[in-house]
Amino acid sequence: MTRFALTVEYDGRPFMGWQRQAHGPSVQQALEEAVLAVTGEAAAVQAAGRTDAGVHATAMRAHVDVAKPIAPFRLGEALNARLRPAPVAVLACDVVPYDWHARFACTGRGYEYQIVNRRAPLTLERGLAWQVARPLDADAMATAAQRLVGRHDFTTFRSVHCQADSPVRTLDRLDVARDGERVTVHAAARSFLHHQVRSMVGALAEVGLGRWTADDLAQALAAGDRARLPLNAPPDGLYFVGATY
Structure with missing residues (x-):
């Protein structure tokens, strides 16, 4: 074998x-x-x-x-x-080696979320990115994202269907960068909760749209309440981009 x-x-x-x-x-x-x-x-x-x-x-x-x-x-x-x-x-x-396991030997997982920030409808990337028509302040999103980095109870950013034993996770990286009309969110951690990345991106989009501040994001995290989540980003823009061992 x-x-x-x-x-x-x-x-x-x-x-x-x-x-x-x-x-x-x-x-x-x-x-x-x-x-x-x-x-x-x-x-x-x-x-x-x-x-x-x-x-x-x-x-x-x-x-x-x-x-x-x-x-x-x-x-x-x-x-x-x-x-x-x-x-x-x-x-x-x-x-x-036979003792290597893709899941259990994994020490880190990386995701990227692709947002296309423009008014015109997506054509080539429909289903492959999230279109946000209103202007996003990517710098504000990047600053607010750092409030989520570290070890926290991520209940607010966890699906109600999540089967993980604990909502506590250590988020190693959450960066936001703009390149023209594209805004990319980079996330890295040993493991993620169900819908965690999409939930975090949805909240960061609220910051980018000016509806939330970084303090609002931090307060939602501290609340430990899924009902405080303003928006769950669609799956379209989410990519698993790498695993470390």
């Missing part, structure tokens, strides 16, 4: 999320069906994170155990051939 580490890119729009679902297609299902077609083995594909419906990835890390003798390059190429036309691609495939 050989354990292969995969780096996977996908467009989340056609999927119900990473994890297999009874009510619709998932990225995990697409990969597992490709593994079965290539190797004849019904193997589970484990990932570093479980993205929601409509969320994308540029570098999701995953692993799969295969008994059939096959070189990593050949496995990656064969999986990509079987994945077509689904918008999922294996960017890299490597042999790793």
